[in-house]
Amino acid sequence: xxxxxxxxxxxxxxxxxxxxxxxxxxxxxxxxxxxxxxxxxxxxxxxxxxxxxxxxxxxxxxxxxxxxxxxxxxxxxxxxxxxxxxxxxxxxxxxxxxxxxxxxxxxxxxxxxxxxxxxxxxxxxxxxxxxxxxxxxxxxxxxxxxxxxxxxxxxxxxxxxxxxxxxxxxxxxxxxxxxxxxxxxxxxxxxxxxxxxxxxxxxxxxxxxxxxxxxxxxxxxxxxxxxxxxxxxxxxxxxxxxxxxxxxxxxxxxxxxxxxxxxxxxxxxxxxxxxxxxxxxxxxxxxxxxxxxxxxxxxxxxxxxxxxxxxxxxxxxxxxxxxxxxxxxxxxxxxxxxxxxxxxxxxxxxxxxxxxxxxxxxxxxxxxxxxxxxxxxxxxxxxxxxxxxxxxxxxxxxxxxxxxxxxxxxxxxxxxxxxxxxxxxxxxxxxxxxxxxxxxxxxxxxxxxxxxxxxxxxxxxxxxxxxxxxxxxxxxxxxxxxxxxxxxxxxxxxxxxxxxxxxxxxxxxxxxxxx
Numbered sequence: 055x056x057x058x059x060x061x062x063x064x065x066x067x068x069x070x071x072x073x074x075x076x077x078x079x080x081x082x083x084x085x086x087x088x089x090x091x092x093x094x095x096x097x098x099x100x101x102x103x104x105x106x107x108x109x110x111x112x113x114x115x116x117x118x119x120x121x122x123x124x125x126x127x128x129x130x131x132x133x134x135x136x137x138x139x140x141x142x143x144x145x146x147x148x149x150x151x152x153x154x155x156x157x158x159x160x161x162x163x164x165x166x167x168x169x170x171x172x173x174x175x176x177x178x179x180x181x182x183x184x185x186x187x188x189x190x191x192x193x194x195x196x197x198x199x200x201x202x203x204x205x206x207x208x209x210x211x212x213x214x215x216x217x218x219x220x221x222x223x224x225x226x227x228x229x230x231x232x233x234x235x236x237x238x239x240x241x242x243x244x245x246x247x248x249x250x251x252x253x254x255x256x257x258x259x260x261x262x263x264x265x266x267x268x269x270x271x272x273x274x275x276x277x278x279x280x281x282x283x284x285x286x287x288x289x290x291x292x293x294x295x296x297x298x299x300x301x302x303x304x305x306x307x308x309x310x311x312x313x314x315x316x317x318x319x320x321x322x323x324x325x326x327x328x329x330x331x332x333x334x335x336x337x338x339x340x341x342x343x344x345x346x347x348x349x350x351x352x353x354x355x356x357x358x359x360x361x362x363x364x365x366x367x368x369x370x371x372x373x374x375x376x377x378x379x380x381x382x383x384x385x386x387x388x389x390x391x392x393x394x395x396x397x398x399x400x401x402x403x404x405x406x407x408x409x410x411x412x413x414x415x416x417x418x419x420x421x422x423x424x425x426x427x428x429x430x431x432x433x434x435x436x437x438x439x440x441x442x443x444x445x446x447x448x449x450x451x452x453x454x455x456x457x458x459x460x461x462x463x464x465x466x467x468x469x470x471x472x473x474x475x476x477x478x479x480x481x482x483x484x485x486x487x488x489x490x491x492x493x494x495x496x497x498x499x500x501x502x503x504x505x506x507x508x509x510x511x512x513x514x515x516x517x518x519x520x521x522x523x524x525x526x527x528x529x530x531x532x533x534x535x536x537x538x539x540x541x542x543x544x545x546x547x548x549x550x551x552x553x554x555x556x557x558x559x560x561x562x563x564x565x566x567x568x569x
Contacts, residue, residue, distance in 0.1 A: 055180060055331075055353040055357050056081040056082050057081055057082065057084075057191070057232065057353075058079045058081040058085070058348050058349070059085045059193070059320075059348065059349050059350075060079070060084070060319075060344065060347070060349070061087040061235075061236040062088060062343070062344050063090075063344040063345050064088065065090060065100055067344050072099065072103055073103050073104055073105070077105075082130040083127075083130055083357075085124050085125075085174075085193035085234055086122065086123050087194075088120065088121065089121035089123050090118045090119060090120070091110075092118075093110075101369075101371070101374055102368065102374055103125065106125045106126060107367045107368075108125050108126075109135050109137075109174050109366050110123045110171075110174070110368055111138060111171040113169070114169045115169055115170070119170070120172055120195060121171040121195075122171060122173065122195050123193075129359050130357040130359060132191075132360060133178070133360040133364065134150045134176070134364050135149075135174070135175065135365075135366040135367065136149045137168075137366060138168035139167065139173045140153065140164040140165075140168045141153045142164060142168055146365040147364075148366065150177050150190060152224045152227045152229075155219055156216070159216065164216075167209075172195045172196070173192065173195075174192075176190070176193075177190045179357075179358040180353075180355040180356060180358060181355060181356050181358055182330075182354065182355035186358070187230060189229065189231075189355075190229045190230070190231050190232070192234070192235075193235050194234075194236075195235055195236050196210065196217070196235070196236060196237045197238065198210070198238050199238075214263045214267075218263075218267055221233055221284075230324055230326070230331075232324075232351075233321075233323075234349070234351070235319070236318060237318055239260035240261075240316040240318050241264045241287065241317075243255060244297055245299075245300075245318075246316050246317075247300065266283060267283050267284070268286065269282070269283040270283075283325075284325065285322040285323065285324055286325050287321075287322060288322065288335035288351050289320065291332070292334060292335050292336070299317055300315030300317050301315070301337055302315050302316050302318050302319065302347075307558070308547075308549065309548055309550065310345075312549065312550030312554055312557045314554075319346055321335055321349055321351040327353075331353040331354055331355050332352070332354075333352050335349070336350060514566075516528065517563060519544075520561055522545065522547065524545070524546055524547070525546060526543040527546040528542075529542055529544055542564050543562070545560075547559070
């Protein structure tokens with residue numbers, strides 16, 4: 055059994071074909087975070103992938119934000135699935151259940167914690183030797199604590215507490231538990247590129263929570279797990295002293311090139327499952343496409359597929375199950391006669407080929423529609439003087455009253471090419487000649503450019519940084535405050551540790567607003 059977690063920073067990461075991307079990850083269960091897709095924007099190619107069942111959680115209050123999805127191979131179809139941690143989003147059979155003690159949360163807090171689409175839970179049966187076990191997989195995208203918004207720090211801690219209460223309740227009910235995803239906190243100094251630059255690193259509330267949530271397994275993979283927490287960081291279980299094992303880097307500063315990042319993506323497992331079933335866990339920094347890299351874990355047990363997916367599966371959504379037509383089907387003209395140039399062979403089975411073929415068909419249809427439109431325009435031009443019947447197009451209701459006169463004039467110009475009309479050419483020459491002096495449009499253009507250059511100043515020439523002697527790059531302050539919008543120059547090299555000679559130096563210079 056193999057699992058993969060990956061913060062994909064938008065579902066468009068799979069632009070090359072989602073089935074191809076999932077197959078390349080080569081896992082039974084693939085959990086992705088930060089899909090940035092809402093229910094209304096979810097399309098069939100993302101939701102229905104050949105060979106997989108998918109389960110989504112969407113942000114309810116903000117489009118293009120948050121969101122997680124779990125893709126399970128057909129051979130790993132779960133027998134239960136649920137969106138969210140609170141149970142408030144569950145109104146169907148096949149739920150996971152076991153919600154734990156939620157008494158310290160108000161109803162409003164619980165609603166808000168699940169409104170951002172940050173968790174999907176699937177429950178599976180696995181077999182090891184002659185035993186059949188239940189394993190619950192919790193796919194999470196934990197909130198980020200925005201330093202400019204104190205309320206988000208509290209929101210993050212509440213999410214952690216709710217996650218722990220739910221996981222421990224499921225564990226107490228007899229199921230093994232795996233929590234995987236973007237936890238948005240680097241645990242130990244070894245998990246951060248430059249912990250000394252952070253004030254009170256160990257006192258961070260998120261790190262304190264992790265200290266109590268996890269068992270200390272830093273000694274070796276054979277550690278006795280004698281500390282308090284119920285869960286194990288599987289990567290550190292197998293690689294207790296590996297440094298530089300980061301999973302997230304800043305794309306703005308090019309920090310991935312110098313491996314100046316953090317490890318905030320994890321696979322946690324309850325300690326008994328970690329000891330008895332996990333055989334490996336590692337990161338995949340070679341996989342690009344996001345500001346995060348995937349993390350994988352391997353278990354010796356094998357998954358047992360359920361006969362059909364639980365009700366949360368996207369294949370049951372009305373827009374994908376054939377029960378409800380999408381509005382777009384009523385707005386797209388479908389060509390009833392297949393193009394004669396199309397091959398009559400059976401369509402290939404792979405999704406990428408189907409998508410490619412669909413694009414070809416769309417292109418061919420557009421060409422046919424353009425040809426028909428051209429023919430109709432020609433016919434209308436010939437019969438414009440004799441026909442007085444109104445056209446049956448919906449667009450006619452949106453044209454101005456003088457649209458017909460404008461259209462007739464336009465068609466007359468189209469019917470009379472310039473190159474075959476010497477009278478028009480002669481008239482144009484007369485307009486371009488003033489006495490014996492010929493008017494040159496280029497003079498007017500150059501005068502206009504000179505005027506705008508005198509009004510608008512372009513960016514000043516880039517200075518060279520003092521350490522590398524290389525041209526700097528121009529940046530703009532985006533953060534709200536007194537300097538928002540101001541420009542400055544910094545070293546063009548990627549961000550990195552101060553001891554790395556290939557990393558960016560500390561050159562900094564404001565752009566003088568007067569220049």
